[in-house]
Amino acid sequence: MGFGSKRTVSLSSFIIWCTLAAFFVLVLLPTFYLISYVFLRWPEVNREVFANPIIGDENWNQILKVLFFTFRLSLSATLFDLLFGIPLAYVLARKKFPGKSLVEDVVTLPLVIPTSGFGFATLVTWTTASGIGGVFGSSSGAISLDTLIPFINVQALLFIVHVALTFPYVVRTVETKIQSIDPTFETASRTLGASSFTTFRKVLVPLMIPGVFSGAVLAFARSLGETGATIIVSGVSSTASIAIVRWTAEFKLATASFMGSLLVIIAAAIILPVEVYLRRGKRTLRFSSHFPVSLSRQLLRLERFTSGKLARIKDFAPLIVVVVTVIVPIIVVLNSVILFWPADPYTGKLEGGVFYQLFGPANYFNHLLQATLTSIVVALISTYISMCVAIPLAFIIERRWYGSFIRSILKVPMIIPTSSLGLSVLLMWGSSGINLLSTGIWLIILTHIVFSVPVIVESIIPAYEGSDIQTYEDSARTLGATEYNATEKVSIPLVKGGIITGFILSFTRSLGETGATFVVMGRNVTVPALVVNMVEALAIPAALFTSTFLILLALIMLGLIRVATRRR
Amino acid sequence: MPEVKLVNVSKRYGRIKANDGINLTIKDKEYVSVIGPSGCGKTTLIRNIAGIIHPDEGEIFIDEESVSNVPIEDRRIGYVFQNIALFPHMNIWDNITYGPHVRGLPQQQTRPLALEMLDMIKIAARSEAYPHELSGGTQQKTAVARALISDARLLLLDEPLGALDVKVRTELRYELRRLVKDLRLTALHVTHDQEEAMSISDRVVVMKKGRIVEAGTPVSLYTRPQHTFTANFVGEANFLKGIVVETTADTSVVDIGSGVQLRANRGKETVDERVIVVFRPEFAVLDKPIEVNRLSGKVMDVLYSGSIIRVMIKLPNDETIAAKRIASFDKPMYDVSESVTISVSPDNVLVYPYPEEGLKKALALE
Amino acid sequence: MPLVKLVNITKKFGEIIALDNIELSIEDGEYLCVLGQTGAGKTTLLRTIAGLIRPDGGEIFIEGELVNDVPPEERDAVYMFQHFALFPHMNVWDNVSFGPSIKNWDNEQVKTISSEVLEMVRLSDRQDAFPSELSGGMQQRVALARGIASGAKILLLDEPLGALDARLRVDLRRQLRRLVKDQKLTAVHVTHDQEEALMTADRIMVLRKGKVEQVGLPSEIYSSPKSIFVASFVGNANFFEGNVIEMDNSGSTIWIRGDYQIRVSQTDRKVGDKVVVAVKPTDVIINPDSHKGKNVFSGMVDSSTFVGGSMKYKVIVGDGMVIFSEALVSNIQELPRPGQEVTVSFHPARCCLFEYPEAGLLKEIEAI
């Protein structure tokens, strides 16, 4: 027994302290700064929001209206996701069929797709002649920008975009949960005489409830904070996150930050209780069915009758959601770029063509090159820094007693609307805070780190928990490895798949992020922000091209994820 | 009445033939065990019968009726799993009444049934408990009760005792048999524990690599196995290589090297054939050797398992064999290197043709 | 000096006392089996020795040195998991050479040791295979090789055979013991299988609810159990409740319900005491050669079970005294059948006498 341990022990704890410090400064501080900002400058906020000398509490009314609208949208999108997402998750988790991995990829796509580009693709698909309308011979789109869905009073387009972007959160989370449930329970239920529908309702649903909750929470949070696609398809109405962008641009900082804080607090108030509930023991919901007996028996009979027949429909209907909301826009936008390449196919004008806009006097191509460079630099640097924090952080979460606490606070940056986040970073580091950095590339990077760290951590953790790392590490320890050695030689290689997936997810997320970037970018425009600028400048063909570019980039990334995860 | 018949059932997974032309009939009210090394297709067999998977070839009949198109829930089987699989979100009562409930049986009919079941496995007092609050043994008993209540006619058990402590395992296996016999059920029990299979079954089926090697009553499998693999898998045995030197109408004499010869009851072997001679350690008489089939050698090692001692003896031909005896304290003990003589009655010496793939391969357990 | 010494080791998990004042010495080169039911604290004990768990109280010495604060990697004790925990991302060679190379031994040395050890477990030809490509038995050998190569002197084996087929287990337990003995290692082997413990151990420690119930040679544990629990757990004894009615130099006589008398050699109780007599089924002889002696009863075979190699009988004597007997089968034809009248007998020296437990007999022997 030697003395070699001192060095490595201090090395481990040095790494732990550095990680925790970086985590605190880079990730936590900005997200809480906003709220403290509102408290510290309450008089200013009060004057602007509630007691404006000119417009009184008009801003407050605005805030209320926007919030109400946002919640209606997010809630309805989440419910819709659950309705179709759970069956799809079941199929993906339990059934084998040809083309399954393709379906999984398509479901994952919205996670990596740059949202502004995707928003634009959806816009083109539904509201123009080159989209769905055109297929049915209409000279305008299938629906207009402000077609409302009855009852919930939300624009159809907005709803479609939000469903597309939040759907994977439900499907993926529930799928993972179902995979972790021993299929023997279902077999047992079947042999006891329950039809497959009854089995689903009485065995699987209660067991997967935690997964459904976490999926719903993620989807809801995502919808609440979505900016990139929303800004493009929102038309006249405004969601909370867009309002923040707009007000920041109008220098109504007090109103914007008040709105941002409200959003954070409300999101936390909805989401954290669910988190706490789920974390407290691995309990599942216990349903005692208080159905009247006769009803329950009729339900059983119905289930038995339909089990054989409707199974197929139940299995594959949800796929239509994915096809319509994700695949079709992508095809349409690719197709449109080709159509519009030389000139506007409807008017024949050269100026309406992609080529002219890119290389003509406007020279959008140059802008695009510039923006691409910015985007890639931002994505690389922010992902790199995030990895340095996230990998040790994931191990700390799994190993230390305070780990689950850290994991819970890590939820906060995940559920914060990105535009609030951008605002927060801006206020903290910018001229009205520490005054260290002004808007521009470094501020974008700092913003992106905040949401990248949780993304990477959350992809490492399942890999860690899925492969019984503790056992391998204990083995390594008794074979003579120090904790540091064991982590380096055994644990990290074992979670490599998770690390790579985390890297790619974080990279693409950074590449495609719009909301926060918009607030902090100043003159360093990124590609997704460029799409928004183009749309606002009505340079539609250029926007088409840029969106296509972004979507292709996302597809490449998706391919990389597949390669990375398939190798196990 | 449930008679289960498998005709030429095969199931492949990629290149692996998990079940390869299985023909098996389980008679009404028979308790049949299937044993075999890991991966030989026992689970696949039982899942085929349950209808969880469908055979690629062949057909399964229950009560003379083909069940190819009968879904799992209508086959009236009780299935008990190694990992127990009690629903974790339901208490014991709800678990037990699950079957009747999902079949739509009215409550007033379910209640007495469930009470009877709870009584039978003696856990009526704990019907409000959740599965994780009970010990493994009690959980598995509950699982059996749950499988039996919904009017099952055929009980399929896939290593039902595998997850339990040895001590609990041995106690529970007798309870299982008693339950099946009391309720007059037919049972198919999969295990890789030959002792378990022998002690509770009417008939034992030995499988290897997707095929049935042989089937028979425990005693016949033990005393007259048809294959060397069975002789090794079911109980312990000594295997010696030899050549047949002489045959008469009812005996053969086998030379096992160094001039040592063993006499056995005549089988199909012929003079000059290469054979394997097999006898069980407990049939090797240590104390009062009889006149025929005497083998002398040196004691290599003496091993105890409780009150049975196992003497390892090196024969002149350098092969080591085992002999067993009760460790009774009024008989002498053996010292290492001591010379001893054992004898085996010709009735208990079995002769098999030398396996083509070599002895080691033929006996391989993995 | 013992290689490993535990003094007063205690470990609690919340309310549960997993280890309760454990005292144990393990000699160099010894093969110790720890036997106990689920939840007895066997794993906790091994992990404490390995340094993967810190005890709440007590001291652990390895080679005379207090190691409470020494991390696992410096204890020279390798812990082997039930499912072997071979590193799935490394092939056999890398797994085996993990220990030596992590300790920064020089390359040549790592190579020689690893190939030597692989040779020893007869897996040299599979050194490029990954763990998932090996059978259970092979994986077990790789895990052993990995432990030995790391230079560990103490092998901590947590149900090393538990993941394997019942039949394979029987073959492998012999190999395991031989390897440990050939390499002059010290092994602590945890199991809940009494037969496995009896067959492999130099010494057995029986653990129950975190407490040491008995430590001794296999023959001691089997033949002279110190408690009702051990008598029941190891060897499944028959138990008879009764009172001591007579005692002299050569033994005591116990009166049991149904008006039977059992003679035992032990004399350490008083006349009138309520006691429990334990007799192993293997000590109960059916149809003995002579019917003189003590403790001879006639009864009827109620049921018999063939367990391969031996036969278990349930014999009912008179109205209700049940005696289980187990005998080696050396001639199937002559065995008594259910319904047949038989005599059973057991030697007074083979009986163990215990004080009647306060909590009742059942509480001590129930397994489920």
Ligand SMILES: Nc1ncnc2c1ncn2[C@@H]1O[C@H](COP(=O)(O)OP(=O)(O)OP(=O)(O)O)[C@@H](O)[C@H]1O
């Ligand atoms: N779903 C499956 N996909 C691919 N291969 C399978 C599948 N199920 C079983 N197999 C293969 O079929 C063979 C037989 O498997 P089976 O589970 O029936 O064996 P078993 O006798 O029950 O083994 P064990 O004792 O380990 O439970 C094995 O080689 C196994 O790998």
Ligand SMILES: Nc1ncnc2c1ncn2[C@@H]1O[C@H](COP(=O)(O)OP(=O)(O)OP(=O)(O)O)[C@@H](O)[C@H]1O
């Ligand atoms: N990490 C832990 N947290 C809480 N309780 C624990 C923990 N580890 C063990 N225990 C408890 O301590 C007791 C002893 O556990 P241990 O795992 O040592 O038993 P064991 O003898 O190895 O049992 P088995 O045969 O089931 O492996 C059990 O009651 C167990 O529930």
Ligand SMILES: [Mg+2]
């Ligand atoms: Mg199996």
Ligand SMILES: [Mg+2]
């Ligand atoms: Mg254990």
